[in-house]
Amino acid sequence: xxxxxxxxxxxxxxxxxxxxxxxxxxxxxxxxxxxxxxxxxxxxxxxxxxxxxxxxxxxxxxxxxxxxxxxxxxxxxxxxxxxxxxxxxxxxxxxxxxxxxxxxxxxxxxxxxxxxxxxxxxxxxxxxxxxxxxx
Numbered sequence: 001x002x003x004x005x006x007x008x009x010x011x012x013x014x015x016x017x018x019x020x021x022x023x024x025x026x027x028x029x030x031x032x033x034x035x036x037x038x039x040x041x042x043x044x045x046x047x048x049x050x051x052x053x054x055x056x057x058x059x060x061x062x063x064x065x066x067x068x069x070x071x072x073x074x075x076x077x078x079x080x081x082x083x084x085x086x087x088x089x090x091x092x093x094x095x096x097x098x099x100x101x102x103x104x105x106x107x108x109x110x111x112x113x114x115x116x117x118x119x120x121x122x123x124x125x126x127x128x129x130x131x132x133x134x135x
Contacts, residue, residue, distance in 0.1 A: 008035070028059075068120070075113055082106050 012020065024034040082103065089099035 010035075071113065071117060071120075075110070075117075078106055078110050078113070082110075 020031055020034065024031045027034070029037065085094065085099055085102050085106070088094040089096065
């Protein structure tokens with residue numbers, strides 16, 4: 001049970017209980033996880049003065065990590081392709097004009113990827129500057 005051995009019992013009206021169940025369901029949480037998030041959110045906001053909170057569950061964090069890893073793989077593949085083009089162009093087995101065309105195309109794709117990476121980095125930094133509540 002991951003160190004969770006204490007219990008809290010709360011009495012709610014049926015309407016508030018339904019709201020809690022609905023809120024938990026809409027966010028893919030159990031009611032216990034919802035209560036933990038709300039407690040952590042309030043503690044983080046009052047201790048750090050944060051006004052915005054980001055709730056990130058483990059599944060979403062794993063998806064973000066997987067997406068960033070894919071971007072890294074694409075970048076490595078693009079650089080590898082550029083190196084191969086340069087290699088064959090240097091050996092004379094690739095026409096110069098074709099090599100320039102392919103290099104320009106690859107460079108444009110890398111630039112687009114770089115812009116997206118910079119944007120993702122900035123957005124991730126902005127998220128990390130807020131109170132982060134883990135589930």
